[in-house]
Amino acid sequence: MSECTAIREQFEDRLCGTLPPEEEAALEVHLDRCPACRGAWEDFRALSRMLSGERDEILQVLAAPKGLADRILDAIEGEAAPYASPHPRETRGIGPLAILGSWTLTALVTIVYGALFYLFFGKVGLFEWLGARLRVPPETEYLLSMGATMTMLGWLAFFLFSISALREEPRVFPLSGKKT
């Protein structure tokens, strides 16, 4: 970036009086020895005065037509309310997919858990191992093991999926797709 460009990019700061004193002094020195930048500064000030001075008339030219606000409000009347769902926010977003996902995850975790437990302890699961310690019949031991494990992990997975479904935000600015 040339010195002149760097100096000119400070014009807005100088105009609003936020240029630090040392930079202000350096800028003034540059303007004294650079007629092109001196001219650019005068142009810049003139443009700033012009934009402020012509503001009211520009706003008049760009004024919104009467009735536009009513037209917008009519259009909004025809829109579904942002809270159209009868369900409270806490339960929105948990659909069949989340439930199916939670049970798929449960099954996978149970299989992996059973396999690892069998690998290390020679038994299918924690409850089977406990059943053996408590001396319950083998068929009860198996049901106890698998049932309790599935239930425990199922609720855990469902809880995790519910949280993720609630945290999932739709698009920030949904578009109607209408042609205007």
Place this chain on the structure above:
Amino acid sequence: VEERQLIERSRSGDRKAFGCLVRQYYARIFRSALLFLKDRARAEDFTQEVFLAAFRSVRRFEGRSSFYSWLYGIYLNLARKRLRDRGRETGRKEVTIEGWASLPAPRAERKEDVMALVDAVTSLPSELRSVVELCYFDRLSYREIAGVLGCPEGTVKSRLYYAKEKIREKLKDHELFRRYRYPSDGEPAEEKES
């Protein structure tokens, strides 16, 4: 009623409260849309589109910025989408300043001057036009503009510089600019600068 309360009520689906916000801000959004689209009918439709999008997503407004900043963000998003769509259209004739026949005139003798300045602003690239609009028409501070556009204050200031440079290139030979540049020859001597 405070704006914060209106927003809270709007978030829970209160259309009347949202209507108050519409009445407060529609003129600003329309102004930006008109500078962007250069056509009053399309600007009206676009303004409506912005407020419909805002109504649909108002429950997600968390008050981390001002409501106008958020609304202007929606306007910018839709404007960018419109620009992309327009880019895909081929052979479309751009609407020029001459097409603004239905605009309400300011004082008749000033119309040409004002329209020349408006034309210069509309011809700016959108990121430069936005800073001019927000600074000079909406009179937001640099900090507020930075918040609206999501950029540092320094960027706002440098964009203002480049915007004015482009306006100067367009109007350097125009009588309006010469009156402000050489005030001893004409009327506006001590206008406020910023």
